[in-house]
Amino acid sequence: MTNFLILFSNAAAGAVRGSVCLFLIFRLLPSQKPKAKSIAAISGVIAVISIILPILGLPDFYRMVLETLVIAVCASRFQGADIRMSLFLGIFYEIAAAFWQFLFAAWLGVLFHSPAFLNAETGNGQIAIWLLHLLLIILTWYLIKHPNTTGRENFRLASAIAVAGFLAVITLSEQTALTIADDTLDMWTILAVVLMMSLLVFNMNRQYEVERELAKLKSEQAELLEHDYNILNNAYAINAKLFHDFHNHIGVLRQLLFHSKTAEAMQYLDELQMPVQEMTNTVWTGDETVDYLINSKAATAKENIIDYQVQVEFPRHTNLQSADLCAILGNLLDNALEAAKQVPNPEHRFIRLTIRRINQMLVIKTENSFMTAPIEKNGALKTSKDGNGLHGWGLKSAQAAAEKYDGMVQTSYSGNTFKAVATLSFQSVTMRADAL
Numbered sequence: 294m295t296n297f298l299i300l301f302s303n304a305a306a307g308a309v310r311g312s313v314c315l316f317l318i319f320r321l322l323p324s325q326k327p328k329a330k331s332i333a334a335i336s337g338v339i340a341v342i343s344i345i346l347p348i349l350g351l352p353d354f355y356r357m358v359l360e361t362l363v364i365a366v367c368a369s370r371f372q373g374a375d376i377r378m379s380l381f382l383g384i385f386y387e388i389a390a391a392f393w394q395f396l397f398a399a400w401l402g403v404l405f406h407s408p409a410f411l412n413a414e415t416g417n418g419q420i421a422i423w424l425l426h427l428l429l430i431i432l433t434w435y436l437i438k439h440p441n442t443t444g445r446e447n448f449r450l451a452s453a454i455a456v457a458g459f460l461a462v463i464t465l466s467e468q469t470a471l472t473i474a475d476d477t478l479d480m481w482t483i484l485a486v487v488l489m490m491s492l493l494v495f496n497m498n499r500q501y502e503v504e505r506e507l508a509k510l511k512s513e514q515a516e517l518l519e520h521d522y523n524i525l526n527n528a529y530a531i532n533a534k535l536f537h538d539f540h541n542h543i544g545v546l547r548q549l550l551f552h553s554k555t556a557e558a559m560q561y562l563d564e565l566q567m568p569v570q571e572m573t574n575t576v577w578t579g580d581e582t583v584d585y586l587i588n589s590k591a592a593t594a595k596e597n598i599i600d601y602q603v604q605v606e607f608p609r610h611t612n613l614q615s616a617d618l619c620a621i622l623g624n625l626l627d628n629a630l631e632a633a634k635q636v637p638n639p640e641h642r643f644i645r646l647t648i649r650r651i652n653q654m655l656v657i658k659t660e661n662s663f664m665t666a667p668i669e670k671n672g673a674l675k676t677s678k679d680g681n682g683l684h685g686w687g688l689k690s691a692q693a694a695a696e697k698y699d700g701m702v703q704t705s706y707s708g709n710t711f712k713a714v715a716t717l718s719f720q721s722v723t724m725r726a727d728a729l
Contacts, residue, residue: 300344302419306426307343307360308336313429314364314386315372320436321382321447321495323689324374331371338363357387378498385491389458390425392484396461397421402471411473443696448496455492459485503693508616582615583607583622587646590626598639599630605648608655611719613698620694621702621715622657628688629661632711636662641709657715663706691715 315327315335342359361383368379394413398421401410409417436442442450462481465473549558587603594601626646633642645660692702700717 304340307339632663
């Protein structure tokens with residue numbers, strides 16, 4: 294009877310362990326939130342593995358390998374996660390779970406002066422197992438309650454856990470209450486170092502993916518800015534010609550008015566005013582990227598009969614990179630335009646962009662109308678825009694860029710208004726005299 298209870302306990306613990314790993318993959322990788330069918334599948338398969346392998350007398354190593362494969366397959370099949378990264382996370386998750394299970398068992402043994410906690414086939418050993426799995430459940434609950442934690446915050450939390458484990462296993466070698474083989478301590482010490490290195494590798498890979506996407510954005514931005522530069526050059530040329538020929542225009546207007554041709558004079562003035570009006574309606578912040586994005590999106594808004602209001606207070610000479618501003622402001626405005634133009638009544642379409650400087654903090658806020666409430670998918674708000682490209686990363690790309698400046702992107706909606714707010718910390722940069 295006791296053996297049956299231990300088998301059942303191991304199966305339940307395995308189901309918890311696998312489900313928690315699927316949720317961690319959802320939080321750390323681009324993937325869907327685990328649903329009931331994926332949790333049921335992984336729980337059932339791991340439960341069977343946890344029961345059959347001890348009956349066959351196979352070492353715990355085989356259980357860890359099979360669990361890792363099951364986790365990777367379920368994450369890929371049901372959540373759409375990358376199979377290679379799922380395997381990477383699954384491997385080190387299993388190592389971390391086994392490592393912390395050993396630490397709990399060892400320190401309980403030290404506390405109660407009993408080696409029975411190191412034997413998972415005893416009641417004391419099961420206490421150590423479930424203490425670990427209870428903490429896994431608490432960790433999952435914490436992440437659910439804090440869905441907006443950034444990648445940097447997750448890395449800090451994981452690093453703190455890994456360092457704590459390393460210190461705990463090092464301290465075990467100094468205690469005398471419980472006899473633990475030196476080979477065992479050496480093995481877990483090495484694995485503790487491996488876990489810390491795996492965190493660094495994962496974070497470096499994440500940063501590489503972000504930098505690669507931002508480099509792609511920067512390339513697209515360069516093309517857009519070149520296009521905008523040509524447009525501005527043409528506008529300047531038109532206005533230069535206008536002012537150069539100013540006395541001639543005055544002469545023409547004088548003749549039209551002298552002959553009481555008021556309608557023709559008004560038409561002539563309208564033609565002269567057109568290029569000036571285009572320059573007047575242009576927003577100038579001093580940053581080429583911000584200027585281009587605001588003004589190009591204004592043109593798109595006008596084409597779709599969207600009321601586009603802008604209030605900008607943009608700091609000059611800061612450490613904010615153009616590629617990052619493009620990723621943040623471009624995506625927020627793209628999302629706002631996409632949602633607003635779907636509103637059936639043109640009179641109800643609006644976008645309000647506000648950029649404010651508060652001390653050393655830059656706040657970028659977009660508010661827009663929308664037709665239907667957005668839905669959440671893959672841990673982010675999903676839009677109806679087709680295709681990939683720049684918008685494929687959407688708010689994730691904006692969030693990644695904001696994190697570089699200790700910032701974040703938050704979204705909310707109420708009534709018929711959707712709001713997205715990006716906050717960035719910046720530093721002023723002193724410009725050389727020859728660069729001004």
